[in-house]
Amino acid sequence: xxxxxxxxxxxxxxxxxxxxxxxxxxxxxxxxxxxxxxxxxxxxxxxxxxxxxxxxxxxxxxxxxxxxxxxxxxxxxxxxxxxxxxxxxxxxxxxxxxxxxxxxxxxxxxxxxxxxxxxxxxxxxxxxxxxxxxxxxxxxxxxxxxxxxxxxxxxxxxxxxxxxxxxxxxxxxxxxxxxxxxxxxxxxxxxxxxxxxxxxxxxxxxxxxxxxxxxxxxxxxxxxxxxxxxxxxxxxxxxxxxxxxxxxxxxxxxxxxxxxxxxxxxxxxxxxxxxxxxxxxxxxxxx
Amino acid sequence: xxxxxxxxxxxxxxxxxxxxxxxxxxxxxxxxxxxxxxxxxxxxxxxxxxxxxxxxxxxxxxxxxxxxxxxxxxxxxxxxxxxxxxxxxxxxxxxxxxxxxxxxxxxxxxxxxxxxxxxxxxxxxxxxxxxxxxxxxxxxxxxxxxxxxxxxxxxxxxxxxxxxxxxxxxxxxxxxxxxxxxxxxxxxxxxxxxxxxxxxxxxxxxxxxxxxxxxxxxxxxxxxxxxxxxxxxxxxxxxxxxxxxxxxxxxxxxxxxxxxxxxxxxxxxxxxxxxxxxxxxxxxxxxxxxxxxxxxxxxxxxxxxxxxxxxxxxxxxxxxxxxxxxxxxxxxxxxxxxxxxxxxxxxxxxxxxxxxxxxxxxxxxxxxxxxxxxxxxxxxxxxxxxxxxxxxxxxxxxxxxxxxxxxxxxxxxxxxxxxxxxxxxxxxxxxxxx
Amino acid sequence: xxxxxxxxxxxxxxxxxxxxxxxxxxxxxxxxxxxxxxxxxxxxxxxxxxxxxxxxxxxxxxxxxxxxxxxxxxxxxxxxxxxxxxxxxxxxxxxxxxxxxxxxxxxxxxxxxxxxxxxxxxxxxxxxxxxxxxxxxxxxxxxxxxxxxxxxxxxxxxxxxxxxxxxxxxxxxxxxxxxxxxxxxxxxxxxxxxxxxxxxxxxxxxxxxxxxxxxxxxxxxxxxxxxxxxxxxxxxxxxxxxxxxxxxxxxxxxxxxxxxxxxxxxxxxxxxxxxx
Numbered sequence: 001x002x003x004x005x006x007x008x009x010x011x012x013x014x015x016x017x018x019x020x021x022x023x024x025x026x027x028x029x030x031x032x033x034x035x036x037x038x039x040x041x042x043x044x045x046x047x048x049x050x051x052x053x054x055x056x057x058x059x060x061x062x063x064x065x066x067x068x069x070x071x072x073x074x075x076x077x078x079x080x081x082x083x084x085x086x087x088x089x090x091x092x093x094x095x096x097x098x099x100x101x102x103x104x105x106x107x108x109x110x111x112x113x114x115x116x117x118x119x120x121x122x123x124x125x126x127x128x129x130x131x132x133x134x135x136x137x138x139x140x141x142x143x144x145x146x147x148x149x150x151x152x153x154x155x156x157x158x159x160x161x162x163x164x165x166x167x168x169x170x171x172x173x174x175x176x177x178x179x180x181x182x183x184x185x186x187x188x189x190x191x192x193x194x195x196x197x198x199x200x201x202x203x204x205x206x207x208x209x210x211x212x213x214x215x216x217x218x219x220x221x222x223x224x225x226x227x228x229x230x231x232x233x234x235x236x237x238x239x240x241x242x243x244x245x246x247x248x249x250x251x252x253x254x255x256x257x258x259x260x261x262x263x264x265x266x267x268x269x270x271x272x273x274x275x276x277x278x279x280x281x282x283x284x285x286x287x
Numbered sequence: 288x289x290x291x292x293x294x295x296x297x298x299x300x301x302x303x304x305x306x307x308x309x310x311x312x313x314x315x316x317x318x319x320x321x322x323x324x325x326x327x328x329x330x331x332x333x334x335x336x337x338x339x340x341x342x343x344x345x346x347x348x349x350x351x352x353x354x355x356x357x358x359x360x361x362x363x364x365x366x367x368x369x370x371x372x373x374x375x376x377x378x379x380x381x382x383x384x385x386x387x388x389x390x391x392x393x394x395x396x397x398x399x400x401x402x403x404x405x406x407x408x409x410x411x412x413x414x415x416x417x418x419x420x421x422x423x424x425x426x427x428x429x430x431x432x433x434x435x436x437x438x439x440x441x442x443x444x445x446x447x448x449x450x451x452x453x454x455x456x457x458x459x460x461x462x463x464x465x466x467x468x469x470x471x472x473x474x475x476x477x478x479x480x481x482x483x484x485x486x487x488x489x490x491x492x493x494x495x496x497x498x499x500x501x502x503x504x505x506x507x508x509x510x511x512x513x514x515x516x517x518x519x520x521x522x523x524x525x526x527x528x529x530x531x532x533x534x535x536x537x538x539x540x541x542x543x544x545x546x547x548x549x550x551x552x553x554x555x556x557x558x559x560x561x562x563x564x565x566x567x568x569x570x571x572x573x574x575x576x577x578x579x580x581x582x583x584x585x586x587x588x589x590x591x592x593x594x595x596x597x598x599x600x601x602x603x604x605x606x607x608x609x610x611x612x613x614x615x616x617x618x619x620x621x622x623x624x625x626x627x628x629x630x631x632x633x634x635x636x637x638x639x640x641x642x643x644x645x646x647x648x649x650x651x652x653x654x655x656x657x658x659x660x661x662x663x664x665x666x667x668x669x670x671x672x673x674x675x676x677x678x679x680x681x682x683x684x685x686x687x688x689x690x691x692x693x694x695x696x697x698x699x700x701x702x703x704x705x706x707x708x709x710x711x712x713x714x715x716x717x718x719x720x721x
Numbered sequence: 722x723x724x725x726x727x728x729x730x731x732x733x734x735x736x737x738x739x740x741x742x743x744x745x746x747x748x749x750x751x752x753x754x755x756x757x758x759x760x761x762x763x764x765x766x767x768x769x770x771x772x773x774x775x776x777x778x779x780x781x782x783x784x785x786x787x788x789x790x791x792x793x794x795x796x797x798x799x800x801x802x803x804x805x806x807x808x809x810x811x812x813x814x815x816x817x818x819x820x821x822x823x824x825x826x827x828x829x830x831x832x833x834x835x836x837x838x839x840x841x842x843x844x845x846x847x848x849x850x851x852x853x854x855x856x857x858x859x860x861x862x863x864x865x866x867x868x869x870x871x872x873x874x875x876x877x878x879x880x881x882x883x884x885x886x887x888x889x890x891x892x893x894x895x896x897x898x899x900x901x902x903x904x905x906x907x908x909x910x911x912x913x914x915x916x917x918x919x920x921x922x923x924x925x926x927x928x929x930x931x932x933x934x935x936x937x938x939x940x941x942x943x944x945x946x947x948x949x950x951x952x953x954x955x956x957x958x959x960x961x962x963x964x965x966x967x968x969x970x971x972x973x974x975x976x977x978x979x980x981x982x983x984x985x986x987x988x989x990x991x992x993x994x995x996x997x
Contacts, residue, residue: 017873028851122751128813132962137767197789225841
């Protein structure tokens with residue numbers, strides 16, 4: 001079917017998207033690379049010339065670098081784990097016959113429509129506030145001391161907030177996948193006396209692997225760049241400083257564009273490592 | 288009305304930006320503090336008087352800071368007026384990024400601006416930003432709780448007394464915390480408080496060779512005292528409380544004392560917003576007998592970025608917003624207690640304003656703060672709760688994050704100070720000071 | 722499913738699903754409820770759920786303070802414009818990837834996705850400087866273009882997965898009947914892929930609506946969407962839960978309503994080719 005003519009037509013049709021994205025990637029990337037080799041301090045007279053790899057060395061040797069990397073990964077893995085596990089369970093539940101399925105689905109989807117800034121603000125103030133937050137009221141109702149969520153268990157709180165936002169997305173995709181599961185196969189397995197657990201692990205889970213891959217891929221893309229939630233809730237304090245937040249601090253708070261740009265290059269490298277890693281899995285699963 | 292706005296938006300989009308401006312419209316970036324929001328309500332009057340339109344970009348403090356800093360350093364030209372503080376003004380002025388405000392009209396009476404404020408908003412004797420309101424910090428306390436505890440607040444308390452009083456006022460069952468203080472990370476939040484407090488403990492950020500001083504005993508004393516007192520008598524989760532959080536705690540009657548910006552006095556004594564409005568007393572910020580008190584000096588001020596197309600109109604607005612007439616306008620409509628404080632000498636000479644309970648204490652606090660001589664031992668920087676060097680905001684935010692982690696019990700005070708020392712020296716080296 | 726289900730089991734399922742659904746939805750419900758309270762009741766201890774004095778005072782305060790209509794219009798324009806523009810560019814690209822695949826198709830696709838992983842903060846300065854050069858700051862068109870670029874990879878990828886599910890024979894049959902490339906795309910392919918396109922459109926509209934970094938940093942007054950609107954309510958002085966809730970409700974309501982009305986399309990389309 002792929003004639004020569006259709007091939008060249010295909011190339012022409014792909015061109016706008018590819019050229020635009022290439023520009024969107026290369027122009028800032030080249031500028032970032034350029035800045036990263038320069039001493040660029042806007043508050044001290046701007047660009048002060050070449051500095052070689054100083055920025056790169058300084059960024060990695062800073063005491064905040066490795067904690068930032070591990071925070072980034074903890075957040076990523078934590079949110080992925082919660083959304084996928086809860087998402088699978090919730091999808092299975094929603095797939096069961098029940099009254100008002102459509103209405104429940106609406107309730108479950110809703111958090112996905114909420115702006116990250118709004119959800120961070122609402123969670124921080126109205127739920128996690130140790131004095132007036134709803135969780136504090138709940139804790140006190142049961143006679144416990146209220147928890148200072150954002151300072152005592154900052155990572156857990158952050159993971160909770162982000163998971164709440166992404167759970168609907170995971171659930172939806174997993175639900176569509178489950179609905180396509182062959183009912184007869186399940187029934188046959190049930191007849192053969194397979195337990196609920198083994199039915200889940202040997203039939204449902206393999207069927208879901210593709211959907212799970214997609215959830216991981218899409219969420220990773222968004223989670224690596226997470227910013228608003230941290231900015232609003234902790235401002236990077238209490239060990240919630242991710243790599244992208246550290247770059248923000250270098251660029252905007254310290255006004256050191258060179259150093260921040262070097263950090264940006266590291267973040268790109270990290271993103272690519274994760275991307276290659278993902279592509280290995282996705283590549284296998286996407287055919 | 289919606290349809291009309293939508294239509295306007297559509298037609299504005301259809302025209303190019305330049306052609307759409309029939310008359311001058313100023314774009315003003317400002318912080319979402321109460322006094323600024325009040326001012327927005329009165330801008331119609333300015334437009335009616337002058338025919339100059341005003342577009343407000345109201346942002347939360349942190350967002351505002353990063354937004355205007357990006358714009359000014361890249362010469363983005365997005366704003367005709369920016370709301371900035373005492374920290375930014377001299378640095379930006381020195382870089383030539385702000386329009387000097389040395390040609391304000393005679394009736395504006397620039398000489399009436401409180402000298403402490405004018406000094407902090409100038410570089411080399413030239414005013415670069417006009418103060419909208421100014422503040423120091425002081426003790427606000429509950430007179431009823433103080434009485435109940437059998438104590439009497441002196442006009443100039445010591446830290447020892449504050450700690451004792453806090454412990455005496457604390458009543459966990461009634462949800463009353465003896466003292467509420469800022470612990471939130473950020474140089475302008477908890478960072479500002481602890482730096483101002485450390486001055487009264489004899490600490491300083493840098494020695495004369497720009498070496499970080501967090502390994503000194505004075506800093507250890509400051510932090511240990513702060514954490515000790517807050518663990519005893521502070522509210523739960525104080526490590527995340529900033530100005531706004533404490534204000535709402537105090538207004539709900541959950542704090543015995545609160546040491547913070549003098550501008551808060553008008554909020555805590557306003558019966559509309561405060562449950563304890565009629566039982567608030569004021570005192571100077573505490574000291575330790577070392578000759579320095581722990582109060583700061585700050586002003587939110589309006590500045591014109593260099594390169595704006597509408598310099599004359601922008602100056603006209605600034606003259607209006609920071610004038611004596613504006614103060615009278617607010618006084619007429621909302622009462623003297625609600626006028627923007629701390630900017631003008633004439634306000635404190637006004638007999639009407641002198642009746643306001645916190646007026647004198649505010650003035651005394653402002654007058655006792657000297658950015659040029661803020662530390663017990665000599666220091667190379669200007670500023671009380673900050674050091675007016677470009678690197679400070681970045682460093683102090685990280686340092687205060689370490690402190691907040693110590694308040695929350697994630698690390699010890701010693702660890703926090705060690706990290707603060709390393710962070711600061713690292714950054715000062717990168718900037719070429721050491 | 723042909724399994725016989727007892728009513729009892731159905732009742733248990735229903736109860737469990739509703740409890741979990743309400744729990745997940747609760748923060749939004751609470752925000753909406755709080756927006757109708759007075760500031761004092763918003764922090765009442767113990768909290769009041771329904772029996773408070775309902776008031777719309779917060780909404781009028783917010784309306785008075787900010788030009789909500791303009792923020793809303795900018796959000797609609799930017800999110801809608803960037804999605805439609807993205808679709809126009811992505812449909813041909815996805816078509817050629819799905820029906821004329823080459824060895825490199827998958828690499829290109831994954832490369833496109835990887836551009837989304839660039840940390841936005843790292844390139845803020847370069848982009849800001851470029852925008853100054855082109856005079857695009859605080860301009861809805863500039864912002865629309867940036868958001869289009871940000872979401873383009875997702876759009877291409879989603880469309881690609883939908884197109885691939887369309888059997889090639891149909892296209893060949895159309896070609897036999899003398900359909901040109903354009904007819905093929907517009908009269909054969911597009912109608913078949915309509916559910917997929919609809920859900921792509923919806924998902925990207927939502928993503929663009931909620932984008933909070935570029936929309937905040939590249940705008941001032943004229944082009945600022947609802948994400949900037951909410952930034953002015955995040956921590957005003959004193960009691961602010963009720964006003965914050967009102968502003969939040971106003972910021973999320975349009976997209977929430979849109980999402981609910983179109984959830985069938987969204988759910989049906991959100992397969993990412995996951996269903997075989």
